[in-house]
Amino acid sequence: MDAENKIDMDKALKQLNPIYRQIVVLKYYNDLSEGEISKYLGVPVGTVKSRLYRASLFLSNIMEEQNEGVGYDEER
Numbered sequence: 001m002d003a004e005n006k007i008d009m010d011k012a013l014k015q016l017n018p019i020y021r022q023i024v025v026l027k028y029y030n031d032l033s034e035g036e037i038s039k040y041l042g043v044p045v046g047t048v049k050s051r052l053y054r055a056s057l058f059l060s061n062i063m064e065e066q067n068e069g070v071g072y073d074e075e076r
Helices: 005-016 018-029 036-043 046-064
Strands: none
Touching: 005 018, 005 046, 018 036, 018 046, 036 046
């Protein structure tokens, strides 16, 4: 990931609900498995998986909004 994308991701993470941010950080920054996260947070593995899924949807939407109007203009 280049520096610009990392900055964009950091901005997007800051916009996430803390519940989802925590799950993303534990999974992708601390490299914990769903089972390890489940034990750490004291929630079922299914809850961890659903929070990860929702977090990915929210992050996708946030990143899309951040990048609107950036890039190739198809109408030219």
